Amino acid sequence: MKSVQIEKFGDPEVLRVKNIEIKKPESNEVLIKNLSIGLNFIDVYHRTGLYPIPLPSGIGLEACGVIEEIGSSVKLFKVGDRVSHASMPIGAYSEKQIMPEDKLVSVPDGISDEVVSCITLKGITAEYLLHRAYQVKKGDKILYHAAAGGLGQILCSWANALGAEVIGTVGSKAKEEIAKKNGCHHVVNYSEKNFVDEVEKIVGKNGIDVVYDGVGIKTFKGSIKTLKIRGMMIAFGNASGYVDKIDVKKDINEKGLFFTRPSIAHYTLTREELVESAKRVFEAILSQKFKIEISKRYSLNEVAQAHKDLEQRLLTGPAVIIP
Ligand SMILES: NC(=O)c1ccc[n+]([C@@H]2O[C@H](COP(=O)([O-])OP(=O)(O)OC[C@H]3O[C@@H](n4cnc5c(N)ncnc54)[C@H](OP(=O)(O)O)[C@@H]3O)[C@@H](O)[C@H]2O)c1
Numbered sequence: 498m499k500s501v502q503i504e505k506f507g508d509p510e511v512l513r514v515k516n517i518e519i520k521k522p523e524s525n526e527v528l529i530k531n532l533s534i535g536l537n538f539i540d541v542y543h544r545t546g547l548y549p550i551p552l553p554s555g556i557g558l559e560a561c562g563v564i565e566e567i568g569s570s571v572k573l574f575k576v577g578d579r580v581s582h583a584s585m586p587i588g589a590y591s592e593k594q595i596m597p598e599d600k601l602v603s604v605p606d607g608i609s610d611e612v613v614s615c616i617t618l619k620g621i622t623a624e625y626l627l628h629r630a631y632q633v634k635k636g637d638k639i640l641y642h643a644a645a646g647g648l649g650q651i652l653c654s655w656a657n658a659l660g661a662e663v664i665g666t667v668g669s670k671a672k673e674e675i676a677k678k679n680g681c682h683h684v685v686n687y688s689e690k691n692f693v694d695e696v697e698k699i700v701g702k703n704g705i706d707v708v709y710d711g712v713g714i715k716t717f718k719g720s721i722k723t724l725k726i727r728g729m730m731i732a733f734g735n736a737s738g739y740v741d742k743i744d745v746k747k748d749i750n751e752k753g754l755f756f757t758r759p760s761i762a763h764y765t766l767t768r769e770e771l772v773e774s775a776k777r778v779f780e781a782i783l784s785q786k787f788k789i790e791i792s793k794r795y796s797l798n799e800v801a802q803a804h805k806d807l808e809q810r811l812l813t814g815p816a817v818i819i820p
Pocket residue numbers: 536537538539618619622643644645646647648649666667668669672711712715733734735736737738759760761762807808809810811812814
């Protein structure tokens with residue numbers, strides 16, 4: 498079967514489509530035929546080695562597929578079930594994949610394979626960021642960076658549906674309209690304007706309840722400046738570089754802020770957490786709390802281009818790989 502593999506960390510050219518033999522599932526595993534695969538910024542961190550993985554390796558963490566074969570002790574699923582997943586073992590950029598049954602979730606009818614492959618990793622992330630890392634309440638003023646991006650499309654609309662006042666930043670003029678469509682009440686183009694000043698004009702000085710910052714090094718200090726006293730700083734990504742140092746005195750103590758640097762793994766620690774979170778996501782899309790507009794579709798042979806587009810900030814919403 499065709500599978501994208503990397504043998505060394507590096508630029509998108511290290512992504513190679515190989516013909517590999519797929520093993521039989523172990524007793525607790527299933528063999529899945531992938532129908533649609535999610536493209537995520539974390540795949541870039543794995544490819545570059547920012548998040549090191551043992552090499553050689555497959556790549557990709559999010560897919561929707563159908564079960565073709567099950568191991569002898571599998572109880573939760575049967576052949577023919579449609580499932581999705583958003584976690585290790587890595588290797589979703591493949592025609593087929595072996596996964597342990599406890600990492601899979603059942604997918605309800607009424608949501609297409611492509612959409613499922615955009616809302617398992619990104620949807621569960623939006624769910625834990627909005628409901629558990631911080632609980633967004635009606636009237637909260639939230640700031641989300643890269644509001645026209647893949648996760649931005651889901652999180653901003655969902656936050657809007659929860660009654661928050663949503664401010665989204667974007668990196669280009671063309672993305673301003675997209676962020677509005679994604680549910681942002683206010684959009685700031687941070688390539689043209691200082692976002693701290695712009696946010697202050699909208700909500701006043703120290704006016705933000707929670708910042709969702711997946712951009713990282715470029716926005717971190719500014720994000721802190723927008724927060725209210727006892728506000729919540731959620732640093733959850735590194736699109737522009739990793740924030741590995743914070744100055745507790747200046748960054749946190751000055752306003753008594755809360756700070757967290759979570760990952761999806763921390764919020765899907767048990768099977769119950771995973772299933773409950775996915776259920777919330779599927780219910781939210783079925784009740785139109787958010788919608789998915791797929792920005793681009795790639796084949797497995799085009800994944801190097803997909804990574805270039807993602808890193809060059811050309812994508813405006815979730816993208817998928819169709820094997
Ligand atoms: N911690 C977790 O559990 C978790 C889970 C999922 C995703 N994430 C993080 O969430 C963020 C969004 O993920 P995504 O997959 O939906 O990606 P995305 O938002 O579609 O793409 C990243 C966006 O970041 C912005 N950006 C700003 N500076 C950039 C730079 N120097 N290089 C590249 N992009 C830059 C770009 O938007 P503009 O052009 O508008 O600036 C770009 O479109 C990522 O940081 C990802 O790692 C974290």
